[in-house]
Amino acid sequence: MNARVKCPCCRAAVVTADVTADFPPFCVACGGRFFTSCPKCTSKLEALSRCCGQCGHDLYAQAVDQTGAAINCAQNTGSGTEVQREGFSDANRQIIAQLRVDTRDTIPLTAETLRAMVRLNPVNIARSRFWSLLQTITENTPSKEIGHIVGQAIGQVDLSSAAAELDGLRESIASFAREIVLGTARRLTEAWPSFHDFVPSHPWLANPEREAAATADHLCRALEMYRSDLGVIRDQFELLRDHYPRYASIMAGARVLGSELDCAAGIFGGFLGTDGAQLWDDGRAKSDRDVRQSFSSAVAQFSISAGRFTRTTESAVNSAAEQILRCLAERDERVCIGLEAAAAKGMNVAHIYRALHDPEQSISDPGLRELFETVFESLRQQGYPSGSESNMRYVLGLSTGDAAAGPQIEGEQGC
Numbered sequence: 001m002n003a004r005v006k007c008p009c010c011r012a013a014v015v016t017a018d019v020t021a022d023f024p025p026f027c028v029a030c031g032g033r034f035f036t037s038c039p040k041c042t043s044k045l046e047a048l049s050r051c052c053g054q055c056g057h058d059l060y061a062q063a064v065d066q067t068g069a070a071i072n073c074a075q076n077t078g079s080g081t082e083v084q085r086e087g088f089s090d091a092n093r094q095i096i097a098q099l100r101v102d103t104r105d106t107i108p109l110t111a112e113t114l115r116a117m118v119r120l121n122p123v124n125i126a127r128s129r130f131w132s133l134l135q136t137i138t139e140n141t142p143s144k145e146i147g148h149i150v151g152q153a154i155g156q157v158d159l160s161s162a163a164a165e166l167d168g169l170r171e172s173i174a175s176f177a178r179e180i181v182l183g184t185a186r187r188l189t190e191a192w193p194s195f196h197d198f199v200p201s202h203p204w205l206a207n208p209e210r211e212a213a214a215t216a217d218h219l220c221r222a223l224e225m226y227r228s229d230l231g232v233i234r235d236q237f238e239l240l241r242d243h244y245p246r247y248a249s250i251m252a253g254a255r256v257l258g259s260e261l262d263c264a265a266g267i268f269g270g271f272l273g274t275d276g277a278q279l280w281d282d283g284r285a286k287s288d289r290d291v292r293q294s295f296s297s298a299v300a301q302f303s304i305s306a307g308r309f310t311r312t313t314e315s316a317v318n319s320a321a322e323q324i325l326r327c328l329a330e331r332d333e334r335v336c337i338g339l340e341a342a343a344a345k346g347m348n349v350a351h352i353y354r355a356l357h358d359p360e361q362s363i364s365d366p367g368l369r370e371l372f373e374t375v376f377e378s379l380r381q382q383g384y385p386s387g388s389e390s391n392m393r394y395v396l397g398l399s400t401g402d403a404a405a406g407p408q409i410e411g412e413q414g415c
Helices: 090-118 122-134 143-155 162-191 208-223 229-253 282-344 350-357 366-381 386-396
Strands: 003-006 013-016
Touching: 090 162, 090 282, 090 350, 090 366, 090 386, 122 143, 122 162, 122 229, 122 282, 143 229, 162 208, 162 229, 162 282, 162 350, 208 282, 229 282, 366 386
Parallel strands: none
Antiparallel strands: 003 013
């Protein structure tokens, strides 16, 4: 879930990747710095308070952004009028505003993409394949067919190369993390070689290669926290596989004698094993019931452990990503501050905007396109605005529609 509260300066939404996350030190929409203590009486403030609860001081009556420039704190009336900064053309103002919108839209997209990538771990894929077949069983499925479907489900799972597959996922996440850091620095260097003269210093811009490596390592260590669980899960699945032949033989020879349910029915949605719940041979009832109980327990252990592995790994990566998302917001805001400084000197920043906003190339890889479709579907369920999705599809190269390209910019050459 995304935490959404209002900036006390400009009333724009302040978005973080998680409701438990710390808020950024400034608003990415207006650049206003957030107070944590009252400058008049030094009392500690509630997060994003407009006034001090102790002395009543209006904290943002004379708010300034990161450069020290005054911020208009009047609420948006919807008239479309904006305070005009000296030296800014309308086009430059629109450009910088759109880049701040890009940052606002990018934060939840980046967070959800990392979550989606973690869910592609080999254990979660195996668990999903296993249950996708089991869920085709209904209360009317014959017992012999149930045994056959369970066998097919077991055959879909291969955890022998889980460690190597997790290594591959780690490298994919590392590449994604490196590009978060390197992409903006690369584009800025190509389009605006002198950006360091205007953009306030940030580690991701001052030494992008070093910071990219550190960022990737930070995420990868989180992904690896529960690697030792792979062996446990693999052993649990092998136990399940070992119990299957006897379970299949019981299901193939069973007949309905009453209404008592098989003990595995609770594991498989209340119906798996129903037709074979009573054994045809009373003399073998106890031993066969023990087999079904062992099989049921093996299914439960594998499913629970596999689900826990994904949840705990995802939680660890989410925690690591919070710092990265804050750095992303801070870097992008400093780029906007630098563009404002350049625009105030008469520079046309259109070509820099195009370098930062336009996709370097369309995404053609089917797997990557499928990943982002999954991400956007999840974001829509969380209330991600359609305009944000359209904007990010354009930035990612998933859409070429002009409507998603942001403000129409004339003149590509800076002064």
